[in-house]
Amino acid sequence: MPALLEARGLHAGYGQTKVLHGLDFQVEQGRTTTLLGANGAGKTTTLRAICGLIRPLGEVRLGGERIDRLAAEDIVRRGVGHVPDGRGTFLELTVEENLRLGAYTRRDKQGVARDFEHVFGYFPRLKERLRQQAGTLSGGEQQMLAVGRAMMLRPRLMLLDEPSFGLAPMVVEEMFGIFGTLNRRERMSMLIVEQNAALALALADHAYLIETGSLVMAGSANEVGGDENIRRSYLGY
Amino acid sequence: MGLFLHQVLAGIATGGIYACMGLAVVMIYQAIDHLNFAQGEMAMFSTFVAWQLIQWGTPYWIAFLATVAISFAAGVAIDRIVFKPIHGAPVLSHVVVFIAMLSIFNSGAGYIWDYQIKTFPSPFGSGDLFGQNLVSRHDAGMIAVTLMMLMALYFFFRHTRIGLAMRAAAASPDSARLAGIRVGWMVALGWGMAAAIGAVAGMMIAPVVFLEPNMMVSILLYGFAGAVLGGLTSPGGAVLGGFAVGVIENLAATYIPGAGRELKLTIALFIIVAVLIFKPGGLFGRHVVSRV
Numbered sequence: 129m130p131a132l133l134e135a136r137g138l139h140a141g142y143g144q145t146k147v148l149h150g151l152d153f154q155v156e157q158g159r160t161t162t163l164l165g166a167n168g169a170g171k172t173t174t175l176r177a178i179c180g181l182i183r184p185l186g187e188v189r190l191g192g193e194r195i196d197r198l199a200a201e202d203i204v205r206r207g208v209g210h211v212p213d214g215r216g217t218f219l220e221l222t223v224e225e226n227l228r229l230g231a232y233t234r235r236d237k238q239g240v241a242r243d244f245e246h247v248f249g250y251f252p253r254l255k256e257r258l259r260q261q262a263g264t265l266s267g268g269e270q271q272m273l274a275v276g277r278a279m280m281l282r283p284r285l286m287l288l289d290e291p292s293f294g295l296a297p298m299v300v301e302e303m304f305g306i307f308g309t310l311n312r313r314e315r316m317s318m319l320i321v322e323q324n325a326a327l328a329l330a331l332a333d334h335a336y337l338i339e340t341g342s343l344v345m346a347g348s349a350n351e352v353g354g355d356e357n358i359r360r361s362y363l364g365y
Numbered sequence: 366m367g368l369f370l371h372q373v374l375a376g377i378a379t380g381g382i383y384a385c386m387g388l389a390v391v392m393i394y395q396a397i398d399h400l401n402f403a404q405g406e407m408a409m410f411s412t413f414v415a416w417q418l419i420q421w422g423t424p425y426w427i428a429f430l431a432t433v434a435i436s437f438a439a440g441v442a443i444d445r446i447v448f449k450p451i452h453g454a455p456v457l458s459h460v461v462v463f464i465a466m467l468s469i470f471n472s473g474a475g476y477i478w479d480y481q482i483k484t485f486p487s488p489f490g491s492g493d494l495f496g497q498n499l500v501s502r503h504d505a506g507m508i509a510v511t512l513m514m515l516m517a518l519y520f521f522f523r524h525t526r527i528g529l530a531m532r533a534a535a536a537s538p539d540s541a542r543l544a545g546i547r548v549g550w551m552v553a554l555g556w557g558m559a560a561a562i563g564a565v566a567g568m569m570i571a572p573v574v575f576l577e578p579n580m581m582v583s584i585l586l587y588g589f590a591g592a593v594l595g596g597l598t599s600p601g602g603a604v605l606g607g608f609a610v611g612v613i614e615n616l617a618a619t620y621i622p623g624a625g626r627e628l629k630l631t632i633a634l635f636i637i638v639a640v641l642i643f644k645p646g647g648l649f650g651r652h653v654v655s656r657v
Contacts, residue, residue: 181539204545216540218533229533232526233545277544 130192132157132317133178133285137186140177147173149341150186155285155334158315160307162328162349164362165338171321172213174338175287178319179203179210190285205233209283211291215274219263223254226262226273230280240280247276250306268299275303279310286310288320292327300324304331325362329353337362371499372615378504379573379587380611381511385566386581386588387595387603388518389559394597395535396555397448399456402463405585406470407443408563409578411436412571413474415564416485425488429568433561440560444553474578485571507569514565515604518558522600531555583630587614590633593640596650606648610636 131154138151147170155161165171177184180200188196195203209230210216218226227247231240248255251272257265262273271291278286288307292300308331310316322328329335335352337345345352352358386404393401401407411432418428447466451458489506493499522528534541534551541548567581574580591610595602610633618629640647 179543181542200542201545201547204543210543212540212543216537216543218536218540220536221529221532225529225533228526228529229541229544229546232530281545 130189131155132191133319134189135174135178135186136188138174138177138188139185140173140182142173142182147341148177148184151338151341151343153336153343153346155317155319158311158317159333160311160318160320160331161334161336162320162322162332163336163338164322164325164328164352167323168340169338170341171323171338172289173341175210175212175289175319175321179208179212179287204281207281207284208287209278209281209285210287211271211274211278211289212287213289215270217262217270217274217277219261221262222259223262223265223273224258226277227254227280230277233281239282243280243282247279250279250309251276268295268302271295271299271303275306284317286316286318288318290321290323292322292324300327307331325353325358329363367498368619369616372619373612374500374508375504376612376615377608378500378507378611379570379615380591380608381508381515382566382570382584382607383587383591383611384515384604384607385511385562386585387590387592387607388515388600389562389566390585390588390592391597391600391603392555392559392562394592395600396552397452397459399459399463400589400597401559402460402585403466403470404559404563404588405581406467406474406578407436407440407560408567408584409581410470410474411439411560411564412485412567412576412580413478415568416483416571416576417478419486425486429488429565432564432568436564437557437561440557441553443560444556448556449549449553471578478578480578483576485568485576487572503572510565510569514562518562519601527551527554583633586630587611587633590636593637593647596647599647599649602647602649 133155135151135153139146139148141147151174163171163174173182176182178188180198180203184196186196187194190206190208193206195206218229227244231243234240253269254272254276257269262270265273291303295303304327307318307320311318320328320332329349329352332349335347335349336343337352337358345355345358353363386408389404390401393399393404414435415428415432418431419425423431447462451462487503487506489502492502494502494505522532530541530546531551531554533544534546534548538548570584571580574584587610588607591607592603593606594609595604595606597603613636614629614632617632
């Protein structure tokens with residue numbers, strides 16, 4: 129069985145600036161994969177290349193189908209949910225409208241109605257804030273909204289860009305707990321980009337390490353987490 | 366008291382037209398971040414199309430609906446042909462294209478239908494409603510038509526899937542794409558709707574100001590004044606601003622000695638400048654802070 133997501137020779141950048149220099153990686157069905165790296169290593173660029181916000185060179189396949197030439201709008205329609213850098217929340221719109229937009233491409237009204245409840249099951253706070261403008265939410269609530277919005281797509285693959293960024297430690301713990309539940313209970317496949325290596329390695333099955341646009345290590349989360357250099361440079365002990 | 370009420374109602378009637386023009390400008394501003402100077406000329410051209418259809422013997426309301434449909438299609442076409450290719454171009458490029466469109470529509474209308482002033486029929490008839498010199502039949506009809514249109518638009522943006530998608534696309538294009546919204550088509554839809562709204566405004570005001578290629582110049586200026594007053598980032602604010610400008614203009618012309626007809630346009634400009642000095646975001650606009 130082919131991997132759910134497979135990238136081969138992925139190059140990407142912004143105009144003249146090349147950021148990624150030929151990455152090969154994959155996300156397996158039902159598994160959690162993490163992409164670790166320092167600031168500026170190219171983590172966010174990798175996600176933007178997968179979801180079509182920038183056009184990459186090389187090959188990206190989702191369930192065997194080439195998606196690297198598709199527009200972002202069409203990649204979403206194939207079931208790639210994205211919690212982007214900066215959360216991508218529509219601050220002027222209400223919580224309910226944000227969630228509704230997450231399900232924009234879906235036509236099954238009843239399924240969408242059920243998924244509202246499904247999201248509230250994980251994030252009861254969102255139900256209390258339903259009519260509130262998203263911009264008035266706290267940072268943690270906005271992250272919940274961003275994840276809830278991606279869940280409304282019923283994605284085959286969820287891309288998470290630094291979900292711990294700017295959040296209080298308690299909230300981070302709660303969020304990662306929920307990611308774990310989503311993965312175990314619903315077999316949701318995830319690709320998580322993180323700077324906080326300890327957090328991501330505890331959750332993930334597989335890990336890749338990216339440095340200045342190239343992958344320098346790949347393996348199971350245990351292997352990567354046990355590596356001497358990783359421990360010293362990224363885990364700090 | 367009778368005079369006051371009469372002037373307020375007449376102000377609401379023309380204010381509705383300013384509100385429509387202001388709303389059209391704001392819709393395009395939200396979609397592409399530029400002010401469409403040609404909005405008035407587009408509306409004028411639409412009104413000429415309606416006039417032509419009526420001249421050919423088309424019943425008024427059929428001509429009205431056909432003009433709205435034609436204008437919508439033309440608005441979409443203008444976006445796809447002219448503005449989509451220059452998406453992301455600097456402000457000045459946009460300004461030049463807007464001025465070009467303004468002059469193309471203006472001289473195009475002059476070339477096809479000449480510059481002679483024409484009368485435009487009112488579907489509501491002339492004379493007073495209730496016969497008390499309170500509000501004319503045309504003013505009352507104009508208020509009804511603009512209010513119905515504005516309410517329909519409100520419903521569309523609040524309660525339909527496409528309306529929500531258009532708001533999302535205007536608020537944050539990249540996030541909208543990640544939700545699967547085809548942002549380019551939402552912008553085109555915005556152009557179509559703005560053109561259609563302008564067409565309605567033009568057809569409603571033409572019986573009052575008469576039909577000629579320059580008929581919308583001052584109307585658009587009032588529309589801008591209303592939009593700036595309410596806030597260019599707030600469609601609802603632009604509508605309220607438009608109504609407010611209509612009423613202010615009428616009352617000032619009536620009660621300020623010497624203001625009269627000649628200085629009415631100055632009032633619009635005065636409002637624009639005063640708002641920009643004291644409350645640059647408008648009454649209902651949000652403060653736009655861009656991250657550097």
